[in-house]
Structure formats: structure tokens, C-alpha cells
Amino acid sequence: MSQITDDCFAFGGPLMRADEALAIIVERTPAVTSIESLGLSEAQGFVLSSDVRARSSSPPHDNAAVDGYALLGADLRTDGETVLTVRGRVAAGHPEAAELQPGDAARIFTGAPMPRGADTVVMQEDVAVTGDRLTIPPGLQPGANRRRKGEDIESGKALLGAGTRMGPAELALAAAGGLDRVLVHHRPRVAVLSTGDEIAPVGGGLNPGQVYDANAPLLLGLLRRIGIDASHHGIVADDLSATIAALEDASEADLVITSGGASTGDADHVRAAVQHLGAVHLWRLAVKPGRPLAFGHVRGTAFVGLPGNPVAVMACFLMFVRPLIDRLEGAVPVPLRRWPVISGFDMKSKPDRLEWLRGTLHERDGALVAERYPRQGSGIIHSLTESDGLIEVPEQVTAIRQGDRLGFISFREALS
Structure with missing residues (x-):
């Protein structure tokens, strides 16, 4: 300090x-x-007071990543087409009770649990089906299009650390891990x-x-x-x-x-x-x-x-x-993002002082160009309503020329 x-x-x-x-x-x-305990529907924007651990795995079982047909990877031929017999149908939320045998396949839909014995899914648009006969062209690799149990979340593992601010993605992660409440700072x-x-x-x-x-x-x-x-x-x-x-x-x-x-x-x-x-x-x-x-x-x-x-x-x-x-709030402060911009103006600056100018952005030749608001007085409230953010002039800079690189802090992003 x-x-x-x-x-x-x-x-x-x-x-x-x-x-x-x-x-x-x-x-x-x-x-x-x-601290307080909040349901996920109330926790948006609050900061976790302790680590959050998963109560269940996600996905909780191997499942299909696409609509298609589940099969045994060992059945795939490397020297030509693979022909299998379609037996059964598996939809999300309805696990298949029967175990696939060699030479069998099952109709399956995205998110549905893999039938016992199956480890591969072929996309429906890549196959030909005649009656119960499924023809698969060469090139499909064993294990393709299968999501493994726990590949996103493992039960018991840390999901979110203390000090994390709960946003929509964090709420989704907690829910997928089986949590309905979290401990947060007031x-x-x-x-x-x-x-x-x-x-x-x-x-x-x-x-x-x-x-x-x-x-x-x-x-x-x-x-x-x-x-x-x-x-x-x-x-x-x-x-x-x-x-x-x-x-x-x-x-x-x-x-x-x-x-x-x-x-x-x-x-x-x-x-x-x-x-x-x-x-x-x-x-x-x-x-x-x-x-x-x-x-x-x-x-x-x-x-x-x-x-x-x-x-x-x-x-x-x-x-x-x-x-x-x-x-x-118990969060680790996150530095404001300084977007790289090109100066669209000339000015002199006093040394040994960090300065923030109100300004607007526009695009020129693929680059973001920052223009200084013409009236920079600290009492000019119009400079806030008519600017996109702050142009940061570092302490060591004594003059700015058009084309110089500067940092820009967006009002919208800083207050999100």
C-alpha cells in the first residue's frame, strides 16, 4: 500500500x-x-460468498449430440459401407431399456441417453434407410457424436468460486450442476x-x-x-x-x-x-x-x-x-476494458496526469476512430449524453495526434 x-x-x-x-x-x-441464501431465480447479479460444488454430473449420462442412429463403433467397417439393422427408438427423457447387440442400431434424437452397448451416433442426413436396413458410408469414427457423462460437469467438483458474480451463464451452470440455491453476500x-x-x-x-x-x-x-x-x-x-x-x-x-x-x-x-x-x-x-x-x-x-x-x-x-x-459485494474488481481506438483529433495534454475525455466512436477503414466531444468542461452534462464513453490519455502523453492509438472505455459496457 x-x-x-x-x-x-x-x-x-x-x-x-x-x-x-x-x-x-x-x-x-x-x-x-x-450473507443470505437465494434461489437461482433471485440470485442474478449477487456475488457468491462461498464455493459452489456440483451435486450431479452434466450430462448425467452418455447422450446423443445429434439426431441420427446409435450404434456400436466396433461394427463400423473401414473398407466400405456398414449395413446395420435398426431396432428400437430412443428419445430424450425416454431411455432405451434393451441393449444393442453387434449389428444393431437404434433411432436416436439429440439429448437422448445412449442405449446400453452403443458408443457412436451417425447423423441422419449421412445415411440411407430402407425398411429396417441402415447403410452408413465409410469414414465415421467410433465414438463420434456422443456426449460423455460428466464431460461438462462432474459431480462433487467445484463449479464456481467465492467472489463470482452470478450472471445468466453462472445461473445456468449452477442449475446444470443440480443446485437450486446459492449463498451470496448481501x-x-x-x-x-x-x-x-x-x-x-x-x-x-x-x-x-x-x-x-x-x-x-x-x-x-x-x-x-x-x-x-x-x-x-x-x-x-x-x-x-x-x-x-x-x-x-x-x-x-x-x-x-x-x-x-x-x-x-x-x-x-x-x-x-x-x-x-x-x-x-x-x-x-x-x-x-x-x-x-x-x-x-x-x-x-x-x-x-x-x-x-x-x-x-x-x-x-x-x-x-x-x-x-x-x-x-465480495467480488474481485474487474478492470474496465480499454478498447483499442485510433485518435481522430489533435490535442496537447498535461504530463503526469491521467485524463479522460468524453468522446464518440465511428468506423473508418475497418478501425474504430475516437472523436473528442468539442466541449470538455466538467459541468457540461451534454458531453455525457452525447458521448459513447471515455477516451483515456495516459500520464506520460503530452500530445495526441490523429492516428495515435488510445484506450476507450464504453459507458454501456462499464455499467452492464
């Missing part, structure tokens, strides 16, 4: 790299300890606070110098998009005592998120309030947008103080809050 010093909290002090900050957030965020409860005398609730009037609270709907929407129970605890005035009281009340949740008030102005009281109630582990990052970001704990509850501008809130949520929530 990076060493945290008082210099990190001093105005004008060193800025922390994004990767260092993320490492601290992940290391200092334990999973919510309470999903964290998140309290959202807006701060600032200039912030007014939507639906009322605006006093001179005020703006409507766009961050609360943004954060609540982001949290609910990923299945998290979130509640808004209102707008907190620029007052230290009021901020302390609001944070203490919100700390009944598993995570407290504030927007605004985490900078160094005389009216910014969030950091001082958090230190009064707990600890600030990091503050001020070498990123744009989002430099005045704080992470700590209040009364033992994880806390994130986001900047006041909506664009910075969006970017910092994706980069720092989403991994923190993964940790609270």
Missing part, C-alpha cells in the same frame, strides 16, 4: 496516481459480512449526500447563485443501474457541524457517497467532517476530471467524497466507486 502522509492532504501537495489510489481503495474495503446499502449552499432540490425555485442538484439523480441512477440499493439523504449546507451530523446519520449504510465539498475552499467541510468521524485515507488525485476525490471511513463505514461537477462524478464513479462496490 502507498504511504499516506499529511502532505497528501495539504493544498498544493503531491497528487496521488490513479492506480495507487485504486489499490488503496481495494485494500481497505472489506466485503459486507452478512448487496451493500449506499447513502448519497449532496453538499453545498448553492445546490437546490429539483422541483423548487432557484435563489440567486443556486443550481439544481444534478449529481443526486446521476449517482442514484448509476447505483441502481448496477443493482445497488441507494437512498438520497438530502442536501447538506456548507457548515461543518451540519456536515458531521449528516455523515454520521448516513453511516448506517455500508457506503456513503458525497458530491461536492471535498476541495480546499473555506466552505468545503467534507474532509474535515470525515476526519472528525473517522479517517481520510487519500485525497487529491492526478486525474482530470476528478482531482478533489477523497476516500476514507466514517464510523467504520466506507466513504467516498466525489467532486461537485457531474462529469467528474461520472468518471470517478466508473474508475473508483464501481471497484469499491465490487469489494463490498
Whole structure:
């Protein structure tokens, strides 16, 4: 873990790299300890609290991979056609009682259990049938088109590990292994606070110098998009005592998120309030947008103080809050995918700072080209609604030219 010093909290002090900050957030965020048992129909999106082992094999028996005819591989001739006698019919869910003898075949359908003695299936379109006589051309290999018992899942073997998030494929795997319930972590409860005398609730009037609270709907929407129970605890005035009281009340949740008030102005009281109630582990990052970001704990509850501008809130949520929530849920945070794109623009960039630009994608000559949204201010909410995602400019880059290779983070994928 990076060493945290008082210099990190001093105005004008060193800025922390994004990767260092993320490492601290992940290391200092334990999973919510309470667990519950859920049926598979309810478990979508939850994270397993323990390993899941199969109760049965899948498939539970050798079965046919195609519609055709089951037979003994030893009957296949290598020097010409094979002629067999069709005896019996096997459909899925109706096992054949009789055992195939040498020279016999049985009509069989996809998923049906193999008759006793049979080990090979020939596709129906590859054969000729006259009465009960089946003619198979040369070339079929013994064992063809047969699914073996347990080739997908072996009874007693681990199917899914603790920390796995249950998606549709994971639910199917658990069901195929004979499980109808799984143990999962409770999903964290998140309290959202807006701060600032200039912030007014939507639906009322605006006093001179005020703006409507766009961050609360943004954060609540982001949290609910990923299945998290979130509640808004209102707008907190620029007052230290009021901020302390609001944070203490919100700390009944598993995570407290504030927007605004985490900078160094005389009216910014969030950091001082958090230190009064707990600890600030990091503050001020070498990123744009989002430099005045704080992470700590209040009364033992994880806390994130986001900047006041909506664009910075969006970017910092994706980069720092989403991994923190993964940790609270007991999951291993998965890095956001950076799609390789070609720059469609020129610009200069400040060194030693990770920057995220809002942008759109289009295809040119088989390559994805990223175009920067023309207005990059952190308060331009249109840049979020009219962009496909974030173009990432690494710390060491000081200039971008058309044709340069960059990484692109898709909003749609990041919030899926």
C-alpha cells in the first residue's frame, strides 16, 4: 500500500496516481459480512460468498449430440459401407431399456441417453434407410457424436468460486450442476449526500447563485443501474457541524457517497467532517476530471467524497466507486476494458496526469476512430449524453495526434 502522509492532504501537495489510489481503495474495503441464501431465480447479479460444488454430473449420462442412429463403433467397417439393422427408438427423457447387440442400431434424437452397448451416433442426413436396413458410408469414427457423462460437469467438483458474480451463464451452470440455491453476500446499502449552499432540490425555485442538484439523480441512477440499493439523504449546507451530523446519520449504510465539498475552499467541510468521524485515507488525485476525490471511513463505514461537477462524478464513479462496490459485494474488481481506438483529433495534454475525455466512436477503414466531444468542461452534462464513453490519455502523453492509438472505455459496457 502507498504511504499516506499529511502532505497528501495539504493544498498544493503531491497528487496521488490513479492506480495507487485504486489499490488503496481495494485494500481497505472489506466485503459486507452478512450473507443470505437465494434461489437461482433471485440470485442474478449477487456475488457468491462461498464455493459452489456440483451435486450431479452434466450430462448425467452418455447422450446423443445429434439426431441420427446409435450404434456400436466396433461394427463400423473401414473398407466400405456398414449395413446395420435398426431396432428400437430412443428419445430424450425416454431411455432405451434393451441393449444393442453387434449389428444393431437404434433411432436416436439429440439429448437422448445412449442405449446400453452403443458408443457412436451417425447423423441422419449421412445415411440411407430402407425398411429396417441402415447403410452408413465409410469414414465415421467410433465414438463420434456422443456426449460423455460428466464431460461438462462432474459431480462433487467445484463449479464456481467465492467472489463470482452470478450472471445468466453462472445461473445456468449452477442449475446444470443440480443446485437450486446459492449463498451470496448481501448487496451493500449506499447513502448519497449532496453538499453545498448553492445546490437546490429539483422541483423548487432557484435563489440567486443556486443550481439544481444534478449529481443526486446521476449517482442514484448509476447505483441502481448496477443493482445497488441507494437512498438520497438530502442536501447538506456548507457548515461543518451540519456536515458531521449528516455523515454520521448516513453511516448506517455500508457506503456513503458525497458530491461536492471535498476541495480546499473555506466552505468545503467534507474532509474535515470525515476526519472528525473517522479517517481520510487519500485525497487529491492526478486525474482530470476528478482531482478533489477523497476516500476514507466514517464510523467504520466506507466513504467516498466525489467532486461537485457531474462529469467528474461520472468518471470517478466508473474508475473508483464501481471497484469499491465490487469489494463490498465480495467480488474481485474487474478492470474496465480499454478498447483499442485510433485518435481522430489533435490535442496537447498535461504530463503526469491521467485524463479522460468524453468522446464518440465511428468506423473508418475497418478501425474504430475516437472523436473528442468539442466541449470538455466538467459541468457540461451534454458531453455525457452525447458521448459513447471515455477516451483515456495516459500520464506520460503530452500530445495526441490523429492516428495515435488510445484506450476507450464504453459507458454501456462499464455499467452492464
